Each structure stands twice: as C-alpha cells, then as structure tokens.
Amino acid sequence: MTNFLVPPPTGLRLPLGRLLGTPGAVDALLAAEVSIYLLLNRHARGDWGDVSAEDRLQNNLAVLAHHRVLSCYLLPNGQKVWIITEWDRSATTVLLPEEY
Incomplete structure (x- = not known):
C-alpha cells in the first residue's frame, strides 16, 4: 500500500541533536565492522x-x-541495532534492543 500523503525520504530530513551510544551498541558495531556514522x-x-x-x-x-x-x-553478524531520535530532536541514541 502506498500512502501519497507522506513524501518519500529524500536528503537530510531529521535533525539528530546530541549523539549517544550505549557500550553494548558500540561493541556490537565494532565486532561487525559497521560504522556508527x-x-x-x-x-x-x-x-x-x-x-x-x-x-x-x-x-x-x-x-x-x-x-x-x-x-x-x-548487522552482518545477525545482531540488531536500534537508533532512536527523541521527539524534540534533542538527542539520538544508538542502542541494542535489549538495552531499551
């Protein structure tokens, strides 16, 4: 189903605010050799x-x-990583689902 009321993502569209990462997420990204950026x-x-x-x-x-x-x-090793940007765009956190 296509919703024409919401434009498709194009270009930079979401301010991230302060960037945070949990130790678990950082370790998982390092182990999988995936750039957090x-x-x-x-x-x-x-x-x-x-x-x-x-x-x-x-x-x-x-x-x-x-x-x-x-x-x-x-991630390539099967691990999931979440990224959450807060409603007020003050912060974006990279974390593992089990750390939520």
Missing part, C-alpha cells in the same frame, strides 16, 4: 532500516509531527 546517516536521511511497512510509514509521519523516530538495522 553510516547508520546515523541512513537514519537522518529517512532510511529506517529493517522495519515493517507500517513502522516505516509511522516514522515518516513522526518526522513531520515531531514525534520519536526509531530505526532498526541488522
């Missing part, structure tokens, strides 16, 4: 990663309505 860039540009179509739509709406945004990225 690559994932933050994807998140800021509206590539929400491995989320459902409903969550993708919800994130697109959250950007416009200034709500919290959550991305999920599957």
Whole structure:
C-alpha cells in the first residue's frame, strides 16, 4: 500500500541533536565492522532500516509531527541495532534492543 500523503525520504530530513551510544551498541558495531556514522546517516536521511511497512510509514509521519523516530538495522553478524531520535530532536541514541 502506498500512502501519497507522506513524501518519500529524500536528503537530510531529521535533525539528530546530541549523539549517544550505549557500550553494548558500540561493541556490537565494532565486532561487525559497521560504522556508527553510516547508520546515523541512513537514519537522518529517512532510511529506517529493517522495519515493517507500517513502522516505516509511522516514522515518516513522526518526522513531520515531531514525534520519536526509531530505526532498526541488522548487522552482518545477525545482531540488531536500534537508533532512536527523541521527539524534540534533542538527542539520538544508538542502542541494542535489549538495552531499551
């Protein structure tokens, strides 16, 4: 289903605020040899990663309505990493799902 009321992600669209990362997420990214900056860039540009179509739509709406945004990225080693930007865009945190 396509929703034409929410524009597709293009360019930088989400201010990230203060960048934070949990020790677990940093260790997982290092072990998987994945750049935290690559994932933050994807998140800021509206590539929400491995989320459902409903969550993708919800994130697109959250950007416009200034709500919290959550991305999920599957690392090559099978570990998932979440990136959450707060509703007020004051901070973005990289964490493991079990650290939430």
